[in-house]
Structure formats: structure tokens, C-alpha cells
Amino acid sequence: MTVNGILQIAIFCIAIIALVRPLGGYMTRVFNGDKTFLSPVFRPVERVLYAASGVRPEVEQSWRVYGVAMLLFSLAGSVSLYAIFRLQDILPLNPQGFPALPPELALNTAISFVTNTNWQFYSGESTMSYLSQMIGLTVHNFVSAATGIALAMAIIRGFARRSAKTVGNFWVDLTRCVLYILMPVAIVYALFLIWQGVPQTLAAYVDATTLEGAKQTIAVGPVASQEAIKMLGTNGGGFFNGNSAHPFENPTALSNLIQMISIFSMGAALTNVFGRMVGRERQGWALFGVMGLLFLAGTFIVYPVEAGGNPAIAAMGVDQSVGPGQVGGNMEGKEVRFGIANSSLFTVVTTDTSCGAVNNMHDSLMPLAGMIPLINIQLGEIIFGGVGSGLYGMLMFAIIAVFVAGLMVGRTPEYIGKKLEAREVKMSILAILILPLSILGFTAIATVVPQGIATLTNSGPHGFSEILYAYTSATGNNGSAFAGLGPNMFWQVTMAIAMFMGRFLFIVPMLAVAGSLAAKKIVPPSAGTFPTDNGLFVALLIGVILIVGGLTFFPALALGPVVEHLAMQAGSMF
Amino acid sequence: MMQALRMAVLMLAVMTVITGLAYPLAITGVAQLIFPHEATGSLIKKGDAVIGSSLIGQYFSKPEYFHPRPSAANAPSLEAGAPPAIGYDPLDSGATNLAPSSKKLIENVTAAVKSNQPDNPGRPVPGDLVTASASGLDPDITPDAAEFQVPRVALARNMSEDQVRAMVAKCTKGRTLGFLGEPRTNVLALNLMLDEAAGK
Numbered sequence: 001m002t003v004n005g006i007l008q009i010a011i012f013c014i015a016i017i018a019l020v021r022p023l024g025g026y027m028t029r030v031f032n033g034d035k036t037f038l039s040p041v042f043r044p045v046e047r048v049l050y051a052a053s054g055v056r057p058e059v060e061q062s063w064r065v066y067g068v069a070m071l072l073f074s075l076a077g078s079v080s081l082y083a084i085f086r087l088q089d090i091l092p093l094n095p096q097g098f099p100a101l102p103p104e105l106a107l108n109t110a111i112s113f114v115t116n117t118n119w120q121f122y123s124g125e126s127t128m129s130y131l132s133q134m135i136g137l138t139v140h141n142f143v144s145a146a147t148g149i150a151l152a153m154a155i156i157r158g159f160a161r162r163s164a165k166t167v168g169n170f171w172v173d174l175t176r177c178v179l180y181i182l183m184p185v186a187i188v189y190a191l192f193l194i195w196q197g198v199p200q201t202l203a204a205y206v207d208a209t210t211l212e213g214a215k216q217t218i219a220v221g222p223v224a225s226q227e228a229i230k231m232l233g234t235n236g237g238g239f240f241n242g243n244s245a246h247p248f249e250n251p252t253a254l255s256n257l258i259q260m261i262s263i264f265s266m267g268a269a270l271t272n273v274f275g276r277m278v279g280r281e282r283q284g285w286a287l288f289g290v291m292g293l294l295f296l297a298g299t300f301i302v303y304p305v306e307a308g309g310n311p312a313i314a315a316m317g318v319d320q321s322v323g324p325g326q327v328g329g330n331m332e333g334k335e336v337r338f339g340i341a342n343s344s345l346f347t348v349v350t351t352d353t354s355c356g357a358v359n360n361m362h363d364s365l366m367p368l369a370g371m372i373p374l375i376n377i378q379l380g381e382i383i384f385g386g387v388g389s390g391l392y393g394m395l396m397f398a399i400i401a402v403f404v405a406g407l408m409v410g411r412t413p414e415y416i417g418k419k420l421e422a423r424e425v426k427m428s429i430l431a432i433l434i435l436p437l438s439i440l441g442f443t444a445i446a447t448v449v450p451q452g453i454a455t456l457t458n459s460g461p462h463g464f465s466e467i468l469y470a471y472t473s474a475t476g477n478n479g480s481a482f483a484g485l486g487p488n489m490f491w492q493v494t495m496a497i498a499m500f501m502g503r504f505l506f507i508v509p510m511l512a513v514a515g516s517l518a519a520k521k522i523v524p525p526s527a528g529t530f531p532t533d534n535g536l537f538v539a540l541l542i543g544v545i546l547i548v549g550g551l552t553f554f555p556a557l558a559l560g561p562v563v564e565h566l567a568m569q570a571g572s573m574f
Numbered sequence: 575m576m577q578a579l580r581m582a583v584l585m586l587a588v589m590t591v592i593t594g595l596a597y598p599l600a601i602t603g604v605a606q607l608i609f610p611h612e613a614t615g616s617l618i619k620k621g622d623a624v625i626g627s628s629l630i631g632q633y634f635s636k637p638e639y640f641h642p643r644p645s646a647a648n649a650p651s652l653e654a655g656a657p658p659a660i661g662y663d664p665l666d667s668g669a670t671n672l673a674p675s676s677k678k679l680i681e682n683v684t685a686a687v688k689s690n691q692p693d694n695p696g697r698p699v700p701g702d703l704v705t706a707s708a709s710g711l712d713p714d715i716t717p718d719a720a721e722f723q724v725p726r727v728a729l730a731r732n733m734s735e736d737q738v739r740a741m742v743a744k745c746t747k748g749r750t751l752g753f754l755g756e757p758r759t760n761v762l763a764l765n766l767m768l769d770e771a772a773g774k
Contacts, residue, residue, distance in 0.1 A: 007753055049592075053584035054577070068575070072582040080586060126665050135594035142593040143586070171585060178593065190601045191608075197629050200598075200605040200613045205665075208617075208624040210632045211639065211765055218627050219664045220615045224605065225598035242647075242667030245708030247629040248615070253755020309701070310674045313683045317691070319698040325717030327756045332679065332705040333669045336643070336714040339756035360708045363671040364679075462673035484671035564675050573677045 001307050002322055005341030009299060012260055012345060013292075019265045020288065021281075024272025030180045031153050031173065031273070042179045049175055060166035063515025066154055067508060069170040070147060074114050074504070077140060081110035084136040094129035095204035101127065108492040113137055115503035116144040116386055118230075118237030118356055118479035119495060121487035125219035125240045130202055137237060138226045142186075145233025145266075146177035148388030151507060152270055155392045158514035159416045160277045162522045167514050181266075182232060189228035189262065197251035198224040223248055231262040234386045236356030236479040244346070244359040245335050256342055256359060263355045267291075267384035270391040278416045282533040287394055289538045294383045294545070295352050298372045303344040305369040306330050312573065330369075333361030344369070351376040354386030356479030363458070363466065363482040367568065370482070371561035374469055377476035379549040380435060386477065392510050396428040398532070399513070401544040405530050414529055417522040424516060427509040434505045436552040438475040438498045443468050443556065446494070455491065457484025460574030461567065465560035470495060475502035618766070625766075631713040632762050633662040638730035639765045640715070640723050643702055644686055646670040647710025661710055670706045682706070693726040714758035717746050731768065741767050 029036050050057050061069065084091070085106035089099050101109065105121055112119045113136070124133070150173035157167045194200050199220040206218045223239045227249050230237060244250040250259055268288060275284025307329045309320030322328035327339035334343045343360035350357050351373035362373055376383060382394040398415060403425045406413030413420040446452030446467045456463045462482075469482040474495040485491070523529075531537060567574075605613035616628045626632050631642045645661025646669050672679040686704035700719040720742045728735045745764040748757050 004749070004753055011753070049585075049588050052588050054581050055585070065578075069578055069582065072579050073585065076579070076582045076586045080590075123666055123668070125667065134598045135590050138598060139590050139594035143589050171581060174585070178589065183593070183597065186597070187601065191604065194601075194605045194609045194612050197612050197616050199615045200602050201615070202602060203614065206615060206617060206624055206627075208626045210626055211762070211769065212632075212634060212636060214633065214660075216626060216630075216632060216662065217665055218615055218617075218624075218630055219667075222598045222602055224613075225601040229593075240667050240709075242669075242709035242711065245669075246667050247631075247709060247711055247713055251629050253750045257754060312674065312680060313701075313704070316680075316683060316687055317698050318683065318687060318701050318704055319718070320701045323718060325721065325757060326700055326702075326719075327716055328701065330674065330705075331702045332672065332674070333708045334705075335708050335712050336702055336716055336758045337712075337755050342755060358708070361669040361671055363673065364669065366674050457671050458673040458676055460673075460675065462675055465673075482671070483669070484673075564673070568675045572675070573680060574673070574675050 001304050002341065005303065005307070008341050009303070009345055012257065015261050016264050016268050019261070020268050020272045023265060023269035024276060024284070027181060027269055027273045028276045030176050036180060038180055038184060046175060046179060050171070053171070055171040057169060057172045059169060061169050062165055063154065063167050063511045063518070066167055066170045067511045070151065070507070071504065073143070073147065073170070073174070077114045077143065078110045081113060081136050081140060082106050084132055085109060088129050088132050091129065091131050093131035093134070093202065096129070098127060098129050104489050104492040105487070108496045111496040111499050112479070113140040113237060114144055115477050115499045116148055116233070116235060116354060116389070117474060117477040117499045118235045119474055119481065119499065120237055120479070121492055123241035124238060130221050133226055133239060134222055138229060141226065141229040141233050141235040141237070142178055142182055143174065145229070145235060145387045146174045146182060148386055149177045149181070149266070149270070150174050150388065151511065152388035152391045154511060155395055155514040156274050156277045158517035159418060160279070161518045162520070164518040167518050182229060185232055186225070186228040189232065189258070190224040192258065193224040193227055193255060196255040197247070198227055198255070199248055200224040220248070231259045231355065231357060232266065234263055234267065234353045234355040236350065238357065244357045245361070250359055253337055253342065256338055256346070259357070260346055260349050263349050263353050263357070264384050266387040267353055267390040270388065274391060280533065283416060286533045286538055287398070290541045290545070291383045291394070293538070293542060295348065298348040298352065298376055298383070299345060302348055302365070302369045302372050303341060305366050306344050307340045308366070310366065312568065330364070330366055333364030335359065347373055348376065350480055351478060352381065352383035352385070354381045354389055354477045356473065358480050361483060362469070362480055363484045367561040367565035370465065371557055373480065374465070374472055374557060374561070375550060375553070377472045377478045378435065378439065378553045379545055380432065381476050381478060382545065389477070393506070396431050396510060396513070397545050397549065398541060399424055399428045400432070400548060401537070401541045402530065402532065404544055405540060409530070411528055414523055415532055417525065418517050418520050419523055424513050427513045431506045431509040432548065434501060435475055438501045439468070439471045439553070440556060442471040442494055442498055446471070449490065451488055451490035455486035455488050457486070458574065461560050461564040462574060465564065468556055468560050471498050474498035477502050618762070626762055628760065628763060629713055630664055631662050631711045633660050634761065634765060637726055639768070640720060640727060640761050642761045643712050643715060644682065644704065644706040645710040645712070646706045664711060667709045667711055669708050669710060690722070694722050697722065713760055713762060715761055717742070717757050717759050720746070720759040720764070727768070731772065741771070
């Protein structure tokens with residue numbers, strides 16, 4: 001580790017903390033339907049949109065109607081994406097003449113982008129036409145993110161309302177999120193990225209003749225417009241295969257800092273939206289504190305481990321030490337302009353959330369550093385999390401934490417003035433159990449069928465980690481990879497199922513909690529109420545997250561990264 | 575239910591027009607107007623011919639050029655019986671994805687050390703020169719990796735080492751704003767400058 005590296009991490013943290021209240025305040029006003037500085041521009045657009053699609057914005061929905069609307073919207077999105085991919089060869093804006101995607105890849109990719117996962121079993125630069133990138137992937141980068149935030153609004157209203165039958169209107173939440181929050185930021189952000197060097201053109205790829213006389217075809221495209229929302233919406237699906245390591249997606253150290261900030265900012269601000277809507281910002285800060293501590297813990301494991309370099313290649317006369325002209329450390333799968341500190345930080349940021357964009361290749365991380373992204377996702381991506389999904393995941397854990405505290409003192413648990421009864425606790429547990437069910441279940445299947453291990457790049461314990469990472473990433477809707485894993489029919493279909501389970505089987509019980517909370521009265525706090533905005537609660541919640549969320553996965557982690565680490569220490573290679 | 579499905583389809587259609595067409599097309603128009611060079615890929619031209627992009631690395635093997643990092647972008651050597659790796663193909667960006675405990679990684683690094691060590695027999699080879707980048711298109715090497723190659727390039731070009739070093743310094747960028755990122759030397763810019771100095 002270097003002083004400069006730690007300084008960069010500190011500056012990132014300060015930027016996030018500084019954004020929480022202004023962004024949180026703005027988002028609160030948007031979702032409450034209050035006037036904002038953008039209202040004069042977007043209010044008319046909003047009205048036209050509702051009129052065109054037959055939405056009556058003043059009609060509120062019960063949790064069931066809200067959920068059905070969300071599911072139908074996701075269904076429509078999956079079908080249209082599948083159709084776009086299958087018809088790509090006859091649609092316009094395809095200057096490279098790419099063929100249609102095969103059915104299993106089209107299915108996997110459609111589910112992947114609708115569920116905000118953005119796992120990619122293809123290389124964008126040699127697969128996707130400009131039209132598919134624009135009206136296919138870019139659209140779902142917007143709406144899958146907006147869907148996540150809308151759902152978070154539904155559960156926040158569940159806590160904030162009393163004796164209410166409704167949790168909001170899905171169409172209104174979705175529309176406002178796109179128009180007032182994602183779109184304005186994306187416009188400014190895309191222009192910033194272009195200034196830094198990200199291409200934005202509809203022209204065909206450029207043929208160059210290199211200095212040594214070789215032919216190099218430079219892939220370009222409408223990259224910046226997609227890159228902006230890819231980060232902002234914690235989507236993470238790259239325009240190119242190299243994702244945010246590709247110099248055309250993330251050209252400079254400055255673009256890299258802004259990309260990391262944009263991954264975290266919405267998730268961090270949503271804790272503040274929660275605090276404001278339930279009437280006490282401290283409640284939001286307590287959740288922010290839990291997230292912040294878990295984030296720092298991950299960062300300060302990955303960074304020193306990666307800075308230490310790979311002992312296996314140090315033995316070969318390779319200089320991995322840090323100096324004024326040398327970044328040092330484990331540089332396999334990393335870019336010189338980012339070095340170790342920014343690569344390590346990006347790895348933690350992208351897996352704390354459901355983003356999954358990468359600026360370095362996780363498959364080549366040292367074993368213990370590579371374990372951190374696995375743990376981050378397996379905990380449910382509640383450390384700032386995916387836009388929306390991070391907050392509602394964290395609230396599920398908060399319900400369990402208060403329930404555990406209630407059991408200890410023998411009192412009916414309350415959270416934010418709502419009595420938590422059997423239904424809410426059962427539903428929260430159900431949601432949380434989806435992760436181990438899908439991750440461990442599919443991993444077990446893949447390790448025993450020949451198709452499951454046919455496409456691995458690495459063997460030994462790291463090969464197992466590749467499988468575990470794939471289902472962890474799919475179920476957690478993250479999308480990052482130990483990317484040595486190649487596609488075949490088995491992987492494309494099972495991962496589509498895992499992505500579907502991870503998204504929708506989590507959301508339905510969560511919405512049920514929102515509905516049942518909204519219907520409850522608010523209990524005024526009394527002397528016996530367990531306070532949920534102080535250090536004790538933060539510690540308890542971290543404990544519950546690590547024990548309930550983390551312990552389930554420990555045996556699997558022991559078989560992968562832990563064994564690999566110990567074997568490397570003993571000098572074994574695979 | 576049918577009414578909700580109709581709303582879902584219409585809402586998706588409207589969102590597609592706004593976020594999938596209006597937004598990227600407007601950004602493209604504005605970008606071509608205010609950042610035409612960056613928006614088309616930061617291309618470097620000699621006359622009318624494109625010789626590359628300042629952001630995308632190129633493969634160099636001749637002794638008179640500085641060499642980039644190993645690249646797995648379309649590196650055919652990862653497949654059995656294929657010709658040796660060239661990499662730097664922007665149509666297939668990506669990394670080796672080899673584990674730190676991989677024997678294949680050790681083979682790759684051993685081969686890279688073997689081909690780089692003769693440049694500067696007395697010194698350990700800088701790590702970035704023997705490890706493949708994440709994108710396979712890394713345009714940069716570390717200043718140490720450039721310094722490591724100075725004697726070879728100077729000899730091949732009949733220049734003094736200090737003349738070459740001065741050019742390395744010109745093509746080396748420090749941290750952005752003094753603290754962001756890492757110092758780096760752009761290989762293509764450096765090789766272009768060398769060629770220009772030689773009157774090519």
C-alpha cells in the first residue's frame with residue numbers, strides 16, 4: 001500500500017459522503033412528487049408519457065398491483081430484447097454486418113439485462129450492432145435501474161405510511177426515476193466521458209495501419225451514452241468485452257474516479273431518502289454506517305493483498321516492488337493507468353453494489369483478494385448495493401436484526417415504529433434464503449455434470465471458484481465474472497434461471513413485506529423500544545449480516561479461494 | 575390484467591424512444607459538434623491514413639521501438655497449436671483470466687521474462703512488462719518499463735541513451751491533479767516521436 005493509494009481511497013469516500021444529503025434530498029422531492037428545478041422541463045414530458053401509455057398517475061396501487069405491473073414490464077422487456085437480438089441482422093444501424101444472436105445467447109442476454117445483472121457471454125465489439133446496443137441494452141440499463149429504485153420506494157413507503165392500503169404507483173415511480181434522476185445525470189456524465197476520450201459515433205469501425213505496418217481495426221460506436229447509464233444504474237454491462245478496463249470505456253484516472261463515485265452515489269443517497277421519508281435522517285445514517293464499515297473492511301483486504309504481488313512470479317526475477325516509476329503489485333489483468341489502488345477499490349465498489357463493471361480482471365486477483373468480491377455479492381449486495389435493490393436488501397436484514405434483538409429481550413420487535421410480526425419476518429427470511437438456494441444449488445450441479453466444467457480456463461480450486469463466482473454473480477444480479485468461464489448451452493440456460501430467481505424471487509416477498517408494513521399503525525417509541533439509529537444497532541446489524549448472510553457460504557469459500565491460497569503458500573500450482 | 579399488460583408494452587415503447595433513440599442520438603450529435611476528435615476515437619493520422627488511436631495500444635516487436643505489455647486480446651497462443659501471441663486486437667479486447675496459481679500463467683511470465691531480460695541483463699524486469707493487461711489494449715507502460723528498454727532502443731537507433739530518455743520523459747504523464755491514477759508512458763506516442771525525430 002502507498003500513501004497516495006490511501007489518499008485516493010479517502011478522496012473517494014469523502015466524495016460519497018458529500019453526495020448523500022444533496023442527492024438524497026433531491027430524490028426525496030422527486031418521489032414525493034414535489035416541484036424541483038427540472039420540473040418546468042420534464043413535467044410536460046411526464047404528462048405526455050402518461051397519456052401515451054394510458055397511465056393514471058393519481059391512482060395508487062396495492063403491493064400486489066404494484067408487483068404485477070413490475071413483472072409485466074419486465075416480461076415485456078425480456079420479450080422485446082430477445083426479439084431485437086434475434087432480428088439484429090435485418091435491423092438497421094449494423095455497420096459491421098453482425099449476424100443475429102443464437103437463441104440461447106439471446107435468452108441469456110435478455111434476462112441478464114432485464115434483471116440488472118448484465119452478465120455477458122459475448123464480446124460486445126464482435127457481437128452487438130449499434131442498434132442492439134442502443135434500443136436494446138441502453139434502454140434496459142435505464143429501466144432496470146429505475147425498476148430497482150421504484151421497488152425501494154415501495155418498501156420505504158411501507159415504513160413511512162400508516163394504515164395504508166397502497167404503496168405508490170409503479171409507472172409513476174419508474175417514469176420519474178428515469179426523467180428526473182437518471183436521464184439528466186446521464187446526459188452530463190456522457191458528455192464528460194466523451195471529453196475524457198470515450199467515443200460516441202454511429203460510424204463504422206476504423207481501419208488503421210500500425211507503425212509496424214500491421215492492420216488494426218479499431219472498434220468504436222455510441223459508447224459514452226451507454227457507459228454513463230451503465231455505471232449510474234449499477235448495471236455494469238460493457239459496450240466492449242474489456243468493460244471498464246477498455247481504454248474506450250474508461251480512458252483516464254479521472255474518468256475512473258467518476259465511474260466509481262457514480263456506482264455508489266445512488267445507493268448511498270437512497271439511505272438518506274429512507275431516513276427523510278420515515279421522518280428521521282439518523283435512521284438512514286445508521287444504515288449508511290453499516291454499509292460504510294463493510295465497504296472499508298473489504299477495501300483494506302483487497303488492496304494490501306494485491307499490492308503484495310504474486311509470490312510465484314516474484315521468484316522469477318520480476319520486479320513487483322513499488323517505486324516512483326513503478327506501480328508494483330499483482331499487475332496480471334490490470335491496467336497501468338489505474339495501478340493497484342484504483343483497481344482494488346473498483347473491485348470492492350463494483351461488487352458491494354450490483355454493478356459488476358470491472359476495470360481489472362477478477363479471475364487474476366490473488367486468492368484472498370478474489371474472495372472479497374465473492375463475499376460482497378453473497379451477502380446480498382447490500383453494501384450500498386444495486387440502485388434500489390441495495391436498500392431493500394439491507395432493510396430485509398434490518399428486519400431480521402431487530403427480530404433477533406426482540407428475541408433476546410423478549411419483546412415484540414419494532415422497526416421505525418412498525419411492529420414486526422411473523423409475516424414480515426418469514427417473508428424477509430424467505431427472500432434472504434433465495435441466495436444460498438440458487439448459488440449453492442447450481443454450483444453443486446455444475447461441479448458434477450461434464451457440461452459444467454467443460455468451459456473453465458483454470459483448474460484446481462480456482463476452477464471451482466470460477467463456477468461459484470458465476471452463480472454468485474448471476475443470482476446476486478451483479479454481472480462481474482471470473483471471466484475465464486466460457487459459454488455453452490448448460491451455462492447460458494442455468495445462469496438465466498439463476499438471474500431470474502435472484503431478481504424476482506427476492507422482490508416478491510420484499511413487496512409483500514412492504515404491503516403488510518404499510519397497513520400497520522405507527523407505534524410511538526417508548527422506553528422499551530430498541531433504538532435503531534445508534535452504534536449498538538449498527539454492530540448488531542453487521543453481526544446479523546455476517547452470520548446469517550455470510551456463514552452459509554463459508555464451506556464453499558473454503559473449497560475455493562481459501563484452499564487456493566493455502567496451496568500457493570505451500571508452492572503448489574495448478 | 576390485459577390493461578396492465580397494455581400499459582407495460584406502451585410504457586416500454588415510450589421509454590425505448592426516449593432512452594434508446596432520443597438520448598444516444600442527441601449525445602452523438604452534440605459530441606460530434608463539441609468533441610469531434612474524442613468522439614470518433616482519438617485517432618492519430620499521418621496525412622489521410624489512420625495509424626491508430628492514442629488510447630489504444632499497438633503491438634511492437636522491432637528493437638527500435640518501445641514494446642508494450644503482453645496482450646491477450648485475440649492472442650491465439652491461448653488455443654492449442656496456434657501461432658505465437660500478437661494481441662492488441664480491438665475486435666477482441668480482454669485478458670488471460672489466468673489464476674495467480676495457474677501453471678499457464680507461470681509459463682507466460684517465464685517466456686516474457688526471457689524475451690525482455692536481454693534488454694537490460696543486470697536488472698529485474700518490471701512487473702507490468704511481463705503481465706498481460708485487463709483490456710489487452712493497454713496503451714501505457716510504467717516509466718520503469720520504458721527506462722528498462724532505453725538501452726535497446728538507443729542502440730538500435732544510433733542515438734544516445736539520454737536523447738531517448740528525454741523523449742520518454744515527454745511521453746510520460748504524472749498522476750492527474752497530482753494524486754489520481756499512476757504515472758504512465760504512452761507507447762504509441764513515444765514510438766511516433768522517435769520516428770519523427772528520425773525523419774520518418
